[in-house]
Amino acid sequence: MEAEYMALVTATQEAKWLRHLESELHKKLMDVPTVIYCDNQSAIKFAGNDSYCARSKHNNIRYHFHLEKVANKEITLSYIGTQNMVADILTKTIPHKKTDDCSTAMGLQLRRVC
Incomplete structure (x- = not known):
C-alpha cells in the first residue's frame, strides 16, 4: 500500500505540473479535475483521508501535500481493476x-x- 500511495503522490505532482502547463498555454484552466487511476483501494482510501493513523506515522509529510489537491477538486482518485x-x-x-x-x-x- 505504501508504494502505491507514494506513486499516487508522484502522479499528483505530475498532474499539478500538467495543469499548470495547460493554464499557461490556454490561459484558461478547465474546471474538470484530473482523474488518477489506481488499482489499490487501500492507497486510495489512505490518500483521501487526512486524519492521523498510527500505522502510517512514518510517512514523510511531503507525501501528504496531495490531500490539498484532492480537497480542492483538482485531483480525483478513482479505482480501476488490475485487469x-x-x-x-x-x-x-x-x-x-x-x-x-x-x-x-x-x-x-x-x-x-x-
Whole structure:
C-alpha cells in the first residue's frame, strides 16, 4: 500500500505540473479535475483521508501535500481493476494478449520482430 500511495503522490505532482502547463498555454484552466487511476483501494482510501493513523506515522509529510489537491477538486482518485490497468505494460511482464490490449488502449502500434 505504501508504494502505491507514494506513486499516487508522484502522479499528483505530475498532474499539478500538467495543469499548470495547460493554464499557461490556454490561459484558461478547465474546471474538470484530473482523474488518477489506481488499482489499490487501500492507497486510495489512505490518500483521501487526512486524519492521523498510527500505522502510517512514518510517512514523510511531503507525501501528504496531495490531500490539498484532492480537497480542492483538482485531483480525483478513482479505482480501476488490475485487469483493466493500462499502465501494466510499463511496469510488469505481461502476456502477449494483455500487451496488445494495453498498447491499443494507449494508441500505440506494436511491430513484432520474429
